Amino acid sequence: DAGVTQSPTHLIKTRGQHVTLRCSPISGHKSVSWYQQVLGQGPQFIFQYYEKEERGRGNFPDRFSARQFPNYSSELNVNALLLGDSALYLCASSLEVAANYGYTFGSGTRLTVV
Amino acid sequence: QQQVKQSPQSLIVQKGGISIINCAYENTAFDYFPWYQQFPGKGPALLIAIRPDVSEKKEGRFTISFNKSAKQFSLHIMDSQPGDSATYFCAASMTGGFKTIFGAGTRLFVKA
Numbered sequence: 636d637a638g639v640t641q642s643p644t645h646l647i648k649t650r651g652q653h654v655t656l657r658c659s660p661i662s663g664h665k666s667v668s669w670y671q672q673v674l675g676q677g678p679q680f681i682f683q684y685y686e687k688e689e690r691g692r693g694n695f696p697d698r699f700s701a702r703q704f705p706n707y708s709s710e711l712n713v714n715a716l717l718l719g720d721s722a723l724y725l726c727a728s729s730l731e732v733a734a735n736y737g738y739t740f741g742s743g744t745r746l747t748v749v
Numbered sequence: 750q751q752q753v754k755q756s757p758q759s760l761i762v763q764k765g766g767i768s769i770i771n772c773a774y775e776n777t778a779f780d781y782f783p784w785y786q787q788f789p790g791k792g793p794a795l796l797i798a799i800r801p802d803v804s805e806k807k808e809g810r811f812t813i814s815f816n817k818s819a820k821q822f823s824l825h826i827m828d829s830q831p832g833d834s835a836t837y838f839c840a841a842s843m844t845g846g847f848k849t850i851f852g853a854g855t856r857l858f859v860k861a
Contacts (some may be wrong), residue, residue, distance in 0.1 A: 677853050
């Protein structure tokens with residue numbers, strides 16, 4: 636079975652640009668969560684989507700948005716990129732909407748903003 | 750109150766030794782405490798998790814000890830191996846919650 640797949644694996648963008656990151660969850664998983672991991676820190680929660688609806692949002696500016704498609708794949712969009720957005724963006728897949736059942740993470744998208 | 754504090758930041762252990770990583774939390778509503786292992790270039794992988802109705806959980810060489818009154822929990826890696834060298838994150842979440850709070854991570858290096 637395929638795990639959580641994320642694309643692209645690496646990305647370099649210029650300040651002010653827009654970026655779209657993609658995630659396909661494990662087959663049968665209806666919940667997708669997005670996390671930002673800055674180098675040397677733990678992952679920080681950005682969004683959770685379950686059954687195509689936003690179920691939770693972390694403390695991130697409105698430049699960050701996401702959506703989930705009918706096949707449960709998801710996109711994370713970031714507008715007006717700042718240098719501080721440089722990070723590893725992780726997608727996490729889970730069966731349940733609740734967070735207290737553990738995640739399966741993808742390998743992430745490494746975003747560098749220059 | 751949403752923080753999970755993890756220590757030490759880094760740890761060097763001899764092969765065959767015991768690695769111990771500690772975490773503390775404030776929010777008593779947390780009821781699920783997982784540990785994740787992350788290798789360079791990979792996403793975190795769920796290693797072992799505990800709920801507060803038990804004080805210890807063991808899976809192979811990995812054990813979580815949980816102290817509800819002290820609001821602390823720890824990961825013990827017995828017979829540490831070079832292949833265990835990775836970054837370990839403790840985390841916490843709650844029933845009905847939609848997010849997991851992660852600690853800052855511990856970089857473990859096991860010397861051969």
